[in-house]
Amino acid sequence: MLPTSTDVLVVGAGPTGLATALTLARRGIDVIVLDQQAEPPTTSRAAVVHAYTLEVLDRIGVAAPLVAQGVRSPRFTVRDRDRMLLSVPFHELPSRFPYALLVSQSVTEAVLTERLADLGVRVRRPCRLTGLEVTADGVLAQVDGEALRARYVVGADGLHSTVRQAAGIEFDGVSDAESFVLADVRVDSALPGEEVALFLARSGPLVWAPLPDGVIRLVAAVETAPAAPDVAYLQALLDERGPARRPARVTEVLWGSRFRVHHRIADTFRAGPVLLAGDAGHVHSPAGGQGMNLGICDAVALGTAVADVLDGGPESLLDDYTARQRPMAEDVLSFAAGLTRLAAVPPARRPARDVLLRLLGVLPPARRKVALRLSGLSHRERTPS
Template sequence: MNDTDVLIAGAGPTGLTLAVDLARRGVACRIVDRAPEPAGGSKGKGLQPRTQEVFDDLGVVAPILAASAPYPPLRVRIGRVPVWQARMHRRDAATDAVPYPTVVMHPQWRTEAVLRERLAELGGKVEQGVALDGFEQDGRGVTARLGSGESVRARYLVAADGGRSTVRKALGIGFTGETREEQRSALADVRVEGLGREHIHVWVRPGRGTVALYPMAGTDTFQLLAPLRPGAEPEPTLAWYQRLFAERSMLRGVRLTELLWSSHYRVNIRLADRYRSGRVLLAGDAAHVHPPAGGQGLNTGVQDAYNLGWKLARTLAGAPEPLLDTYEEERRPIAAGVLGLSADLHDKKTIKRDPETYQLTLSYRGGSLAAKGGERVPDGQVELAGGRRARLFDLLRGPHFTLLSPDPAPRVAGGPEVRAYVPARPYGGERHTLIRPDGYVGIATSSAGELAAYLAMV
């Protein structure tokens, strides 16, 4: 039997983000995916500002930004006649506090490819075509049976295996919410002849429906999105998508020339009743599924992984076991709120996105790890003792805790790695500000005792 610290089931954005975070922390980790090859499809194409900050810390933001772009204006037509135009997302200028202010378009297949490449740089790899067939757990770990016939002993199992998670079902964890069977859409990646790329194109044909083409940044393809009429069954053929497009756009000079990938989905709004069962944890779509409106699903899964990674690593290193319980405590209420936001945007059919969708204002304040903290730390220039100035995100980058204090970090037996910096003046008004590895304030206090007690928890 082969041993590892963490076994991750599912190599989508959530599982890959977690694998990268664990690998850079030196945690022994395996990530398996039942699909024989990496998934295709542009799918979750919008990367929110907070997700870009996470990718900055993980060392992947540069290749992503190099191949992405802000969303172009959206133009609605009836046939060739424009009837309305607007922007889905604001194009704000970068500031010291928010270096990544704009949602960018980046196809999901490429996001996953960048994360796989980063994982390989860190010595890891995805085991494609390897299913998790079953598992049993005890008080010390999980014994997993893989489709290859191999048995794996892991101290923890993380289910990032999607909305139909076999792990969640095996645990008997409820997936509360609704499936709107009547609200289905076809989704495809296509090449198109005769159409410019300066807009998101939407056509409305009264009585027949709508069809949209999104020019995918960094590619020569478009993502096609079309709600399905009741009883319609999409066919994975270029001819079917061409007929759909022609019927709804009423255009003769624009033609789909190649179908690269296709799928269809129904609207699901569901949240797992719990995120943890013993040594098994749920993340991403295995824990929550969203309507696509607002681009929250992929981004929320990335945040799950970023919250869970440092807690798993610290628990494996000897931190108190209740630290892992704070994963559900912090992330499940966030997912519940995001589900409400996504459902509201979907039901209102509004295309404009407010800063609430950017995930920069999400807070853990009031939780057991955030009684005196919990807010995202903004970037910006910090003046340190001796006159040196530093960008705060540069100080935070990496798997460590960061302390801004005139005093050295307290010595705590078995405590986490803390990098301490002396600011020229108190940061945030308190003598000590401890920033967690996920970029949230752990504690801001003027009490050395409270600081030491916090470090003992993590």
């Protein structure tokens, strides 16, 4: 059975919810984490943790064990088949983590869950939030027919957030505009083993990202994605969009799926004692690998603000959270949409696009600016240490 009360109820046990709970638990705040799934997923979409996110995770003691399980990518490249259009160096980043860490989201969740367990907090599964009422001293939540009182509730329950809907927060934007296929595969390839590559092709973009144990994550925009892409389908994508002189060969599909992209943002990340973080507050294109990273940054900022308030700080700290993180989300949405448009430039304009990208590649200030933006370090000044 659930306890009847807690300081903070976190709904959703993805990276955002787990990082929020861990930030609170490290401060001695009583927190309950719920998730409606009976088991954590073993396959997941996000595969990159950027430098700024690692700095944020380091504050809650998670960066080191996560880095130990990932692939450190020193650069991000943009290619047109065999032509290198742009190389973005991560190894020059002004950070203790001068790389992009390539690691499955399921591993990120496992590391966060383990750290929470060390502090005596376990995820309660399967538990479904069925009602939420704001009261004079917080919220009254209904969880599978049981009443649970909390000072604050955090919605980290994704695109279709029950918390956001119960709070009446609008979630405006465009849905189902783009279809993507993604898969973890094994390949025979001459491409560098630690380099993330974005292939720009007439039929759409293809992302190539190496994961631990020789696994390659492929993500591609397609007209109609199959529910379970097989070797033949993924090989055709690589033949059409990937390297031509030395083609990569798919030897095994470990896992595959599909999804549609939404571009939405909540009107606010706070409605009284109800707070939003991660995909419950903002969703966008996977271009640039920004989604999970922004959610984790939301989580630590929110967990810190709530802990400060519960320790006697002013309620205005929660308004500061939404005032800081929502513009950051708007900026990331715009950046991800821009990368998507870059990949989808009409054929007549592609030569100009390619010239622009090559020009960026030979101008150190421009190359550095792109690296800071992709890594999230351009947002560093917005979030207090």
